[in-house]
Amino acid sequence: MENELEVSHILQTWYKTNKRMLPWRESSDPYIIWISEIILQQTRVVQGMDYFLRFTGRFPDVASLASAEEDEVLKYWQGLGYYSRARNLHAAAKEIMEKFGGVFPEKHKDILSLKGIGDYTAAAIVSFVWNKPYPVVDGNVFRVLARLFAMDVPIDTTQGKKQFTELAGIVMDPKQAGQHNQAIMEFGALQCVPQNPDCEVCPLKERCMAYASGTVQDLPVKQNKTKTRARYFHYLYIIYRGQTWLSRRGKKDIWEGLYEFPLIETEKPMDFAGLQETEAFRKLFTGAGRLNISSDMAEVKHVLSHQVLYTTFYRVEIEKIPEALNSYLAVPYEDIERYAVPRLIHIYLEKLNGNLSE
DNA sequence: AAGACGGGGGA
DNA sequence: TCCCCAGTCTT
Structure with a gap:
């Protein structure tokens, strides 16, 4: 066989005996594949x-997602992070209803035009569902190809992405x-x-540069160096x-x-x-x-990818x-859990409820 | 071309 | 701590 396809065949053989059983792998519904791909972006x-x-x-x-309220969609995403994924998912479902008659589009170009779907996800959907020959390039593919061919071009540059995408297309068996x-x-x-990969048991050991x-x-x-900034949050749980x-x-x-409690953010x-003397607090x-x-x-x-939040919660009972x-939303306590809140606030509420039941 | 965008888990 | 995870969008 051609040397070009050999790597692909080795990978596929390895896959057949080593793959995990995952629920979305049981489906060939583009909607289900789509949801799984969005959830798995930057997520284990x-x-x-x-x-x-x-x-x-x-x-x-698609129809049930499109007709839902955005708040409910976000509620189902609560705690997962990168919430634009949920908002875009919802917007894209509406797009599919309006522009494609509620049928998930099959053309790569149409899929790529949907909100929240980029090169990776479009390639994943068309190849998984319809076996179309578009190579996926995600974090795993970058790593495998970089090692296999000893590519030291940085993966987070335009040049790097271009080179790896091209290489991914060459390595891929277009029929499979x-x-x-x-x-x-x-x-x-x-x-x-x-x-610390266990290279001794790797089926590509002999071919890995x-x-x-x-x-x-x-x-x-x-080459990426993400820098983080510190922020100071003061949440007022008003009773x-x-x-x-x-x-x-x-x-x-x-x-x-x-959703969140009334927030006062300070520079320091x-x-x-000190908080009591701020204009925001007085107001x-x-x-x-x-x-x-x-x-x-x-x-x-609370540590995020680009920010570190130093947060204090104050429980404040008021008389009037x-x-x-x-300008805020009045909510009975027992309804708080209906709203999608950041992980940080969810933890606070859990702790509060825990203390109540102790 | 860079930054922003969450949260969690492994070494 | 630091790195990375089935990435995408905005500036």
């Missing part, structure tokens, strides 16, 4: 599994695109792992006759579309005495009568409803 299989089952249980097809794509990703996830030169640990190369107040986070910041760390509680305040959680450090709260 174990982390996404429950979300996939719940999400497809509640939204089994779906299985090949599944195989090379699974191989990266289970065998050619980022740290990085193995030959002892550079497996150095590949792939990234008045069985209700509290929430607001929906807006665009151009983290957690868009999720600040204790409660929020003018007309609230006497405040009965307790801090249920000391400062919590201040004017400023009219």
Whole structure:
């Protein structure tokens, strides 16, 4: 056989005996494949599994997703992160209803035009579902190819992406695109792992240029240096006759579309005495009568990919409803759980409920 | 071409 | 701690 296809055949053979049993692999429904691919973006299989089952249980097809409220879609995404995935999923479902008559499009170009679907996901869907010859290039593929061919061009550059995509197309057996794509990703996830891969049992050992030169640990190369900034959040859990107040986070910041308690953000760390003297605090509680305040959680450090949040929760009982709260959403306590909230707030609420039942 | 966007798990 | 995970969108 041609040397070009040999790698693909080895990967496919390896795949047949080593692949994991995963629910989305039982389906050939493009909708189901789509949902699984979006959930698995930047997300491990174990982390996404429950979300996939719940999400497809509640939204089994394009029509059910399209007709849902965005808040409910976000609720099903709560805790998973990268919430634009959920918003885009919802928007794309509506697009499919309107532009494609509710039928998931089959053309690569049409699929790529949907919100939240980029090169990787479009290739995954058309190859898995219809065996179309588009190579997938995800984190696994970058790693496998970088090592196999000792490619040291950084993967997070335009040049790098172009070169790896081209190489992925050359390595792929076009007649077995779906299985090949599944195989090379699974191989990266289970065998050619980022740290300390067991190269001695690797079926591509003899062909791996990085193995030959002892550079497996150095590949792939990234030039990316993400820097994080610190932010200081002060959440006010306001209590008045069985209700509290929430607001929906807006665009151009983290957690868009999720709900949270009234928030005061400060430039610097600040204790409660300092917080009380801020304009925002005064404005929020003018007309609230006497405040009965307790801090249920000391400062919590919450780490995101580009931010570190130093957060304090204050539980504040008020005597009257201040004017400023009219711009917030009044919610009975027992309804808080209906709203999608950031993980950080979910943890706070769990702790609060735990303390109540102790 | 760079940054932003969550949260979790492994070494 | 640092790195990475079946990436995409915005600036």
